[in-house]
Amino acid sequence: MSPTTTEKPAPPANTMHDKINELYSRRAALHECGGAERVAKQHKAGKLSARERVDALLDEGSFQEQYGFARHRCTYFGMADKELPADGVVTGCGTINGRLVHLASQDFTVAGGAAGEVHSDKVVAMMSASLKTGSPFVFVNDSGGARIQEGIDSLAAYGRVFYHNTLLSGVVPQISLICGPCAGGAAYSPALTDFIIQTKHAQMFITGPGVIKQVTGQDVSADELGGAAAHMAYSGVVHFIADNDQHAAQICQKLLGLLPSNNMDDPPIVGNANEVRLEPALREVLPENARVGYDMHAVISQLVDDGDFLEVQAQYAENLIVGFGRVLGKTVGIIANQPNFKAGCLDIDASDKGARFIRFCNAFNIPLVTLVDVPGFMPGVEQEYGGIIRHGAKLLFAYSAATVPKITVILRKAYGGAYVAMCAKDLGADRVAAWPTAEIAVMGAEGATDIVFRKELASAEDKVAKRAELAEVYRSTFSNPYVAAGRGMVDDVIDPAETRRYVALSLASLRMKRDVRPAKKHGLIPL
Structure with missing residues (x-):
């Protein structure tokens, strides 16, 4: 017999080592996005790449990507052999200041960020995960719109995104970052979310300048039509304007830090929860002449912790201020008339702005603090024809339906129906205080x-x-608060310096407030 051979057999192809190398190669391709040239072009335009935006938003090392290797199924118009890394959208979860969020970040370097069937289904998967885990959803928009090659499949997928936006509404906070183009049907997803942060490099519109020129003959630039300044000043679509992508991420982080993760949680408590102090500076805010305006921000800065106030829609309907701050570490939503703008009158836009903010706060267990200095609803034919009755009714409805603690402080003027609309006692306010300067009457x-x-x-x-x-x-x-106090419409007349203390103690006493309204599915807010 011949001796047995001792030669080792050749290793089989595709060993674990080879497969791991292939994995890292595929991951590297994902992280290259649409290629170095396109990423450089993105940077030249003042924008980050999709993955850089994720890194800017999340705590370092916390991102867990999901569906990175998803691939489109389109075979039309030469798409069968096209490789689109991550199908043009980066999806996954991570933490912001240690709290879980799910997010999707569209990649303009891959097919212009166009949304196809798989692309949108990845977004929907993250929204579903947010719903399942009770975590906020953040959507970074930078897309040329629907992927035309996929036709109706891309439209159907958009519909699923909109549907899930609605499912998430009032359950988890939804924040949209507009960091590039957001056109056509794509604009409706941000409109269905709670807050929109748009950068100065981005545009958002339903029909672009070309279509408008063709149909109406009007010449308008993309920025004039759908830039951040236009949406803040005119349409009221945008809630925050960011200088760039990094700034948008910072605003998003600060906003989420003030909000609960879902409608079953309370907002996080931050800072000194025991400090109650007087604020003598509030005694000097009001002008001697009751006809002279002043900046309500001076009152708000003395009311909230460290003067830190995140104003929402700061340049829209400036006669009403809304935003978030903390009182003794606990988040509150603040609604305040602004006497420096239109004398603080309520009009159509201010009513819509206030009602929407109130309903958000109520959905997410955020107490409401209302600062009143209102001479009435804005008079005029334009306001009446524009529907001030139904728009003003939204504010009445929102306050009446809100079941969170509601604290009202009347500083100066509180006239007519506007007095009631700014959360009077008879509209459901839990506590109403008035400064000695308060004037509560049907009119001046x-x-x-x-x-x-x-x-x-x-x-x-x-x-x-x-x-x-x-x-x-x-x-x-x-023109004093004592008649109203005598009727029980005002709980107490306070020294302005006591305002912060009064609000803090009221919040503490209302912490266990329960909804005592009869059960029903929902009321019908005026349109």
């Missing part, structure tokens, strides 16, 4: 005098002097 003294004292004025020889005299009579009767 001058206007009331012409109605109440019509006969006296008609018979007076010196009508100017008589009107001034009678106006002072009306003012001394109603």
Whole structure:
């Protein structure tokens, strides 16, 4: 017999080592996005890549990518052999300040970030995961729109995104970052989310400048039509404007830090939860002349912890201020008239802005603090024709339906229906305090005098002097908080310096407030 051979057999192909090398090679291809040239072009335009945006948003090392190797199934128009890394959208989960979020970041370097069937289904998967885990959903938009080669499949997938936006609404916070183009049907997903942060490099519109030129003959640039400044000033679509992608990530991080992860949680408590102090500076805020305006931000900065206030829609409907701050470490939503703009009157845009903010706070267990200095609803034919009645009713509805703690402080003017609309006691306010300067009446003294004292004025020889005299009579009767306090419409009259203390103690006493309204599916907010 011949001796047995001792030669080792050749190793089989595709060993574990080879497969691991292939894995890392495929991962590297994903991280190259659409290639170095396209990424450089993105940087030249002042924008980050999709993955750089994820890194800017999340805590370092926390990102867990999901569906990175998903591949489109389109075979039309030369798509069968096209490799689109991650199908043009990076999806996964990670943490922001240690708290879980799910996110999707569209990749403009891959097919212009166009959304096809698989692309949108990846987004939907992250939204479903947010719903399952009770974590916020963040969607970074930078896309040329629907992937035309996929036709109706891409449209159907958009529909699934919109549907899930609605499922998530009121359950987990949804934040959209607009960091590039967001056109056509794609714009409706951000519109269905809670907050939109748009950078100065981005545009968002349903029909672009070309279509508008063709149909109406109007010439308009993309920035004029759908830039961040246009949406903040005119449409009210955008809630925050960011200088660039990094700034947008910072705003998103700060906003999420003020919000609960879902509707079953309370917002996180941050800072000193025991400090209650007087704020003497509040005694100096109001001008001596009640007709002179002032900046309500001066009051808000003394009310919230460390003067730190995140204003929402700061350049839209500036006659009403809304935003988030903390009082003794606990998040509150603040709604305040702004006497420096339109004298703080309520109008169509302010009513819509306030109602939406109130409903968000109520959905996510954030107490409401309302600061009142309102002379009334804005008069005028344009306002009436525009539907101030139904728009103003939204504010009434939102306050009435809100079951979170509601604290109202009346600083100066509180006239007519606008007094009620700014969360009066009879609209469900749990606590109402008034400064000694508060004027609670159906209308101002001058206007009331012409109605109440019509006969006296008609018979007076010196009508100017008589009107001034009678106006002072009306003012001394109603232009103070004590009549309202005597009727129980005001719980207490406070020194302005006590405002922060009053709000803090009220919040503490209302911490266990329960919804005592009868059960029903929902009411119907005015449109």
